[in-house]
Amino acid sequence: MPTPVRGPIPARAGIGLRSQHHEAILQTASPPAWLEVHTENYFHAGGPAVHALERARSRYPLSLHGVGLGLGSADPIDRDHLERVRDAVQRFEPGLVSEHACWGHVDGEHFNDLLPLPYTEEAVEHLAARVREVQDFLGRQILVENLSAYVSFASSQLSEGEFLAAVVERSGCGLLLDVNNAYVNAANLGLDLDAFFAALPRHAIQEIHLAGHSRRRVGSRELLIDDHGSAVCDDVWALYEVALRRFGRVPTLIEWDTDVPPLATLLAEAARADQRLERCHAAAA
Amino acid sequence: MRRRPDSALDLKALQTAFGRSMRPATANTADLQLLAGSDDATVVGQRLEVYRNNAWQSFLSALERSYPVIQRRVGTDFFRQLARDYRVQHPSQHGDLHWIGEAFPAWLTDRMQGTGYAWLADLARLEWACETSVAAARRDPVGLDSLGRFDADVLPQLTLVLQPSLRLVASPFPIWSVWQANQHEDAVAPFDLAAGAEHCAVACIADRVAVYRLHAADHRLLQHLHAGMSLGDATEAAAPDAETLGRLLGRLLGWAFGAGLVVQVVKASPA
Numbered sequence: 001m002p003t004p005v006r007g008p009i010p011a012r013a014g015i016g017l018r019s020q021h022h023e024a025i026l027q028t029a030s031p032p033a034w035l036e037v038h039t040e041n042y043f044h045a046g047g048p049a050v051h052a053l054e055r056a057r058s059r060y061p062l063s064l065h066g067v068g069l070g071l072g073s074a075d076p077i078d079r080d081h082l083e084r085v086r087d088a089v090q091r092f093e094p095g096l097v098s099e100h101a102c103w104g105h106v107d108g109e110h111f112n113d114l115l116p117l118p119y120t121e122e123a124v125e126h127l128a129a130r131v132r133e134v135q136d137f138l139g140r141q142i143l144v145e146n147l148s149a150y151v152s153f154a155s156s157q158l159s160e161g162e163f164l165a166a167v168v169e170r171s172g173c174g175l176l177l178d179v180n181n182a183y184v185n186a187a188n189l190g191l192d193l194d195a196f197f198a199a200l201p202r203h204a205i206q207e208i209h210l211a212g213h214s215r216r217r218v219g220s221r222e223l224l225i226d227d228h229g230s231a232v233c234d235d236v237w238a239l240y241e242v243a244l245r246r247f248g249r250v251p252t253l254i255e256w257d258t259d260v261p262p263l264a265t266l267l268a269e270a271a272r273a274d275q276r277l278e279r280c281h282a283a284a285a
Numbered sequence: 286m287r288r289r290p291d292s293a294l295d296l297k298a299l300q301t302a303f304g305r306s307m308r309p310a311t312a313n314t315a316d317l318q319l320l321a322g323s324d325d326a327t328v329v330g331q332r333l334e335v336y337r338n339n340a341w342q343s344f345l346s347a348l349e350r351s352y353p354v355i356q357r358r359v360g361t362d363f364f365r366q367l368a369r370d371y372r373v374q375h376p377s378q379h380g381d382l383h384w385i386g387e388a389f390p391a392w393l394t395d396r397m398q399g400t401g402y403a404w405l406a407d408l409a410r411l412e413w414a415c416e417t418s419v420a421a422a423r424r425d426p427v428g429l430d431s432l433g434r435f436d437a438d439v440l441p442q443l444t445l446v447l448q449p450s451l452r453l454v455a456s457p458f459p460i461w462s463v464w465q466a467n468q469h470e471d472a473v474a475p476f477d478l479a480a481g482a483e484h485c486a487v488a489c490i491a492d493r494v495a496v497y498r499l500h501a502a503d504h505r506l507l508q509h510l511h512a513g514m515s516l517g518d519a520t521e522a523a524a525p526d527a528e529t530l531g532r533l534l535g536r537l538l539g540w541a542f543g544a545g546l547v548v549q550v551v552k553a554s555p556a
Contacts, residue, residue, distance in 0.1 A: 040381045044420035046450065048492040051423075068380025074297035081380045106297075106304040110377040112343040112385075113336055115303065122296050150332045153299065154322020219331035 001091070002058035009034050009061050009095040009207070011249040013273035015266045016065075016256060022052035024263045026059065032270045034061040034095070036253050040068045042092065043084045053092065063096040063207065063253070064088060065176075070104025071130045071144070072117045078105070086138055096207055096251070098143035098176045099134070101127060101164060118153035119163040128170035135173065143174040143206055148181035148226035150218075152189045160191060161199025168204045175200060177247070178209035179240045180232070180255075184224040193239065197246055205247040210240060210273060211255040229258035232269060240273070244280040252277060306333050307340060310373070344372055344385055351386035351416045354467045355409055359402075370396070383420070386413060404463070404478060407456035411464055414452035414487040415494045421450035423489065426545035429538065439552055441517025445510050445541070446549035450489035453508055459483045461498040490545045497544070502529070503537045510541075515553050 012033035017025060025035070035056060042053055042064075056062075069081055089097055102114040117123045127144075135142055146164060158166070168175060177200065185191040212230030215222050232240075232254070244250070254269040302316040314326065321329040348368050349356055356364040375388045390409035397403050426448070435443060454460070459480040466474035484504035486497045499507065502523060509519035516534065524533050541547050 040383075043381055043383070045422035047419045047421075047489065051492055068382075070380055072296075074300050078380055084381070103300055104380060106300040108376075108378065109304060110380050111304070111307055111336070111340040112347075112377055112380070112382055113339045115300075115336065118296070118299055120296070126296055150335045151320070151329055153320060154324055155299065216335075218335065219328055223332070223335065225335065 001054045004057040004093050005059065005061050006093060007061065007095065009063055009251040011251050012277060013252050013254065013270035014061075014063070015254045015270050017053070017056060018257065018260050019049055019052075020260050021263045021266075022049070022056070025056055028263060028267065030267055030271075031059070032267060033274075034063065034251065036063040036065050036096075036255075039064045039066040039085055039088050039097075042088050057092055062092055062094045063098065063251075064092065064094040065145075066097070066099045067114065068104065068110075068112065069099050069134070070102060070110070070115075071099050071134065072101065072103040072123065072127045073105050074103070074126065075106055075108075077130060077133065082134065082137055085134075089138055089140070096143060097138065097140065098145055098207065099131075100145045100147055101167065102147050114147055116147055116149040116151060116153070117163075119156040119158040119160060121157060124158070124163060124166045124170065128167050131167065131171035131173045135171070141172065141174055143176040144168075144171075145176035145178050145209065146181050146185075148178070148184040148188075148213075148224075150188055150223060159195060159199060160185065161196040165199050165201055165204075168201055173204075174206040175204040176207045176209060177205050177243060177250075178211070179243055180209065180211040180213060180236050181226060183236050183239055184213055184226050187224045193242075197243065200247075202247055205243075205250055208240065208243060208247075208250045208252045209255050210236060210252060210269075211257075227258055228255050230256075231265075232272070237272070237276070241276055241280075244276060245283075248284065249277055249281055303333075306330070307337055308376075309337075341372075343382060344368065344377060347382040347385040348389065352389065352409060352412050354412055354464055355405060357467050357473070358405070358408070358463070367393075367396070383416075386416065389413065404456070404458035404460065407454070407458050408460045408463055410456070411454045411460050411485055411487070411496070414454050414485075415496065418450040418452050418487045418489045419494055421448075421489060423450065423492075424448060424548040426548055427542075427550065429542040431542075431547075431550045432538075435550070435552060441515060441520075442553045443516050444513060444551050444553050445516070445547050446551060447511055447541070448488050448490070448546050448548055450487075451511060451546055452487040453485070453504060453511060454487065455482070455484045455501075455504060457482045461485045461496060464496060486546075488544065488546055495544070497540075502533055503540075506533060506537050507541070 010033045014034035015032045017035045017037050100114050186193050210232045211228045213224045214227050216225050252273045302319045305311040306316050317326040317330045345368050371392050377385050390406055390413055393406040393409050397405050461483040462476040466476040484499045484501050506523035509522050520534050
């Protein structure tokens with residue numbers, strides 16, 4: 001494998017690398033500052049995807065973003081899956097490793113989706129213990145991402161921000177703040193965005209995600225669907241600026257996973273994020 | 286924010302109820318009421334449909350990626366029906382979507398038994414072989430000249446280490462021909478389902494899957510070599526007489542080395 005770019009992920013804009021762009025990312029004249037991939041897509045010993053990432057890794061800092069571990073599942077963690085995460089971490093030496101504040105399997109069935117947790121004391125303890133287990137196994141800190149959700153649970157006792165802050169406090173993990181997810185939750189579930197941001201520990205925010213969403217009528221009302229299939233909307237850009245003012249310059253990722261556009265479109269979105277990161281830097285100077 | 290500690294639902298119980306609500310066969314009003322608490326269970330049920338749809342689409346997409354030729358042969362609608370039925374018996378067992386299609390060939394064998402579509406199960410075996418071959422490690426191949434390092438009298442004692450991506454599939458149906466005929470997006474080449482048995486080798490060379498059609502005897506010999514038998518033992522087991530043995534071995538070795546399938550030649554230790 002070519003020598004990977006080591007060191008921290010820069011506080012600039014990166015893009016999610018998808019298979020459609022494996023070759024183009026090596027040839028672009030205006031490369032993004034860093035790349036993120038879904039860990040599970042690079043579990044294999046060989047194949048074109050793995051070899052493409054090895055080539056890209058020699059040019060770009062990398063973040064590994066897991067979507068299949070289901071950290072908050074009440075059933076035992078899938079050790080085989082965790083070992084594959086560890087193998088990928090050892091192979092690709094990413095600057096950041098992240099997972100989600102979600103669950104994904106119960107009674108032997110995996111739903112291959114990011115399912116919401118109730119914001120209870122029990123769930124805090126459980127998720128924090130799982131995060132510690134993963135961090136111990138990997139020998140490094142991980143980031144946990146806030147989820148977009150379509151239901152909330154009557155059993156919740158904490159706000160989403162309080163829940164995440166408690167998980168950080170009890171596990172020592174960092175946070176990946178998905179601004180689009182927060183926006184979606186505000187629209188779908190009435191999340192108080194000011195209170196949400198205020199509850200998050202500033203020091204823990206080590207990465208931000210930006211993505212597009214769609215709208216779908218469900219029952220009698222319209223829901224925002226976090227489908228990562230379009231450009232970041234103006235409201236989310238505005239919320240991103242609020243986040244930057246509060247949390248400072250943070251590595252920011254453009255996520256686009258469905259209806260993946262040409263690389264140039266992703267790079268243009270990354271440039272918009274970079275402009276805001278620069279403004280944030282200038283304002284802080 | 287709600288603070289109703291008295292209504293706190295055990296995490297495992299909540300996920301079990303949520304899980305049951307994700308499956309059409311097990312969804313029930315009591316679970317919805319449990320999840321919703323004093324909220325409107327109808328609304329919660331409608332919103333869970335977003336998750337049901339996500340899970341279904343993830344499952345279907347993974348199966349489509351693994352079995353593009355099957356999908357093409359049976360059509361989109363019937364493939365979806367197969368996927369639905371398969372999911373009932375084989376829900377996803379992994380957080381990694383790649384494995385969703387692992388049991389599909391065996392399931393298709395049962396499903397298509399007694400119909401005119403039994404060949405679909407063998408075609409599925411070939412497609413799954415392609416899927417796992419791509420994911421296998423790749424090793425640098427050695428050339429035919431690597432045999433020259435050994436004296437002629439020890440050749441029968443040599444074993445060949447083959448590419449980790451090598452897969453062997455045999456069928457009484459012409460699965461190679463069907464697979465090959467469906468590799469171009471624009472048109473399906475003609476194929477004859479009555480053409481008889483075909484024997485296939487699959488390997489991923491230079492990040493591309495190659496599917497070869499072999500003579501039955503070559504396939505048999507390659508199976509023995511793949512299982513770790515020495516050249517002498519493998520040819521003895523695969524060929525009925527010495528005359529065909531030499532021809533068979535020469536043909537197979539020339540092809541296997543030429544295709545980059547051999548990664549090491551090892552002299553077996555005397556027992």
